[in-house]
Amino acid sequence: MTLSKPGPQASPLSQPFWDGCRERRLRLQYCPDSDRWVFYPRALDPHSWSTNLQWRDASGRGTVASFIVVHKPGHPAFQDEVPYVVALIDLEEGPRMLSNVVGCAPDQVRIGQPVRVHWVEQGGEVLPKFIPEETA
Amino acid sequence: MSHWDCAIAGIAELTPTRRTEGETTLGMIARVSAEAVADAGLEPAAIDGLLVGPQVGETPQHVPATVSEYLGLRPTMSNVVDLGGASGAGMAWRAAAAINAGMCEAVLCVLANTREATPPRSPNRNPIREFDVPFGASGANAAYAMIAQAHMHHYGTTSEQLATAVAAQRRNAARHPQAIFRDAPITVDEVLNSPWVAEPLRLLEVVMPCAGGAAFVVTSARRARTLRQPPVLLAGAGEKVTHRAISGAPDLLSGPLKPAMARAFQQAGVDAGQMDLLSLYDCYSIMLAVTVEDAGLCPPGQGGPWLAAHDLSAEGDQPLNTHGGQLSFGQADLAGGMSHIIEAVRQLRHQAEGRQIANARHALITGNGATMSEATALVLRREQ
Numbered sequence: 043m044t045l046s047k048p049g050p051q052a053s054p055l056s057q058p059f060w061d062g063c064r065e066r067r068l069r070l071q072y073c074p075d076s077d078r079w080v081f082y083p084r085a086l087d088p089h090s091w092s093t094n095l096q097w098r099d100a101s102g103r104g105t106v107a108s109f110i111v112v113h114k115p116g117h118p119a120f121q122d123e124v125p126y127v128v129a130l131i132d133l134e135e136g137p138r139m140l141s142n143v144v145g146c147a148p149d150q151v152r153i154g155q156p157v158r159v160h161w162v163e164q165g166g167e168v169l170p171k172f173i174p175e176e177t178a
Numbered sequence: 179m180s181h182w183d184c185a186i187a188g189i190a191e192l193t194p195t196r197r198t199e200g201e202t203t204l205g206m207i208a209r210v211s212a213e214a215v216a217d218a219g220l221e222p223a224a225i226d227g228l229l230v231g232p233q234v235g236e237t238p239q240h241v242p243a244t245v246s247e248y249l250g251l252r253p254t255m256s257n258v259v260d261l262g263g264a265s266g267a268g269m270a271w272r273a274a275a276a277i278n279a280g281m282c283e284a285v286l287c288v289l290a291n292t293r294e295a296t297p298p299r300s301p302n303r304n305p306i307r308e309f310d311v312p313f314g315a316s317g318a319n320a321a322y323a324m325i326a327q328a329h330m331h332h333y334g335t336t337s338e339q340l341a342t343a344v345a346a347q348r349r350n351a352a353r354h355p356q357a358i359f360r361d362a363p364i365t366v367d368e369v370l371n372s373p374w375v376a377e378p379l380r381l382l383e384v385v386m387p388c389a390g391g392a393a394f395v396v397t398s399a400r401r402a403r404t405l406r407q408p409p410v411l412l413a414g415a416g417e418k419v420t421h422r423a424i425s426g427a428p429d430l431l432s433g434p435l436k437p438a439m440a441r442a443f444q445q446a447g448v449d450a451g452q453m454d455l456l457s458l459y460d461c462y463s464i465m466l467a468v469t470v471e472d473a474g475l476c477p478p479g480q481g482g483p484w485l486a487a488h489d490l491s492a493e494g495d496q497p498l499n500t501h502g503g504q505l506s507f508g509q510a511d512l513a514g515g516m517s518h519i520i521e522a523v524r525q526l527r528h529q530a531e532g533r534q535i536a537n538a539r540h541a542l543i544t545g546n547g548a549t550m551s552e553a554t555a556l557v558l559r560r561e562q
Binding site for chain 2: 047048049050051052053054055056082084085086087088089090091093107108109110111112113114115116117120123125126128130138139140141142148153164167169171
């Protein structure tokens with residue numbers, strides 16, 4: 043029996059993000075009052091506490107802030123994937139997002155590496171993963 | 179002037195509704211908090227204390243850190259107050275006590291709940307569950323491996339340096355009769371040859387969960403002087419919470435322990451160099467390197483070489499985790515962090531048989547939670 047991977051559990055507030063993923067669009071909240079982008083989705087901008095948040099398309103570009111190679115996953119459903127890369131991605135718009143770097147061997151990933159969003163279907167959802175920019 | 183000398187300066191309330199639909203507790207906390215802080219005429223950044231209730235549905239644990247991250251707050255005092263219907267009133271005096279103790283200046287006290295017609299499928303709907311777990315990043319290993327990778331990349335810290343400290347702590351554990359690994363010595367090579375867990379961290383650099391317990395009793399210094407044991411005084415304390423998920427960490431190379439330790443040292447009127455014992459939270463090897471840097475024992479980036487260069491035993495030039503640390507004494511869930519306090523008290527009472535630090539007077543204790551998110555530092559002092 044294959045254990046299914048835990049998918050995102052959206053709330054109405056975060057649903058536009060996951061709907062965007064399904065359309066292959068990286069949609070984030072943007073606050074015009076602070077001129078800052080916000081991720082993960084919130085009821086207010088954590089910088090200004092303004093509730094004047096808008097959904098906007100982000101570029102999908104970023105750089106690797108740090109990364110790890112998982113050999114013993116915290117959730118057993120990921121056992122078949124090891125070794126795989128989990129990375130912190132600094133999006134061009136500012137927010138930092140946790141994701142996977144795929145499309146290259148784990149030993150090809152570097153801190154500072156430019157990456158681009160790459161859509162991966164996983165258990166009926168579409169997740170924003172990232173691939174090295176040079177292979178995009 | 180009243181006994182407390184504190185006031186309630188801002189208030190807000192959401193309109194009660196029979197049902198909520200699609201609301202999250204975090205979202206409701208955010209809205210009512212913003213109103214209360216605005217009512218007080220304060221900026222969000224002025225809030226440096228946070229008291230929350232336990233019933234935050236998306237967040238069974240690490241509630242203050244999750245609320246802080248959501249609101250962008252970085253409080254120097256935070257707590258869950260779990261007193262049922264007395265929680266709100268319980269928050270008021272605890273906030274005043276923390277202000278009077280010099281731990282913070284403006285405390286947000288907030289309670290909110292949803293009431294869905296159909297309760298959510300999973301009780302755990304926090305942001306980590308939604309935005310980290312689907313990417314195969316459950317648990318703390320991933321977070322500390324991210325920190326280790328960044329430290330190695332930016333500072334050149336090596337696995338050998340970290341393994342040296344792990345092996346030294348294991349030697350310390352051999353001298354503690356209750357340490358879980360007291361009879362299991364390890365070498366640096368054995369640490370370096372243990373299997374990867376989350377590269378660049380290996381199995382023997384990762385704390386092993388176990389069962390156990392710890393407790394202590396606090397009373398006034400005056401009363402303690404009349405009791406059985408040599409008094410060990412609380413000389414200084416500091417606290418800081420900055421985020422919950424590793425993606426929310428303001429800095430991967432330095433943590434909230436830095437300001438927490440600075441406040442504790444300032445209150446105690448001492449500096450890191452005066453500590454006879456460093457009783458440092460060691461969930462992972464890398465945490466030791468970051469903490470000695472944040473304590474000011476060495477410049478940023480020099481934690482790895484510092485750990486490798488010093489003798490960390492009770493007779494050494496810098497005794498560190500003489501009970502073995504949690505890596506070798508054992509991490510009995512939350513009591514694991516308390517083991518650092520128990521060992522410090524033993525050393526300062528001069529009752530650490532077989533591993534006593536000569537003339538021990540001061541100890542630094544650090545506590546660390548979540549993903550280098552929640553930090554508390556204590557300076558304990560033996561009364562002369």
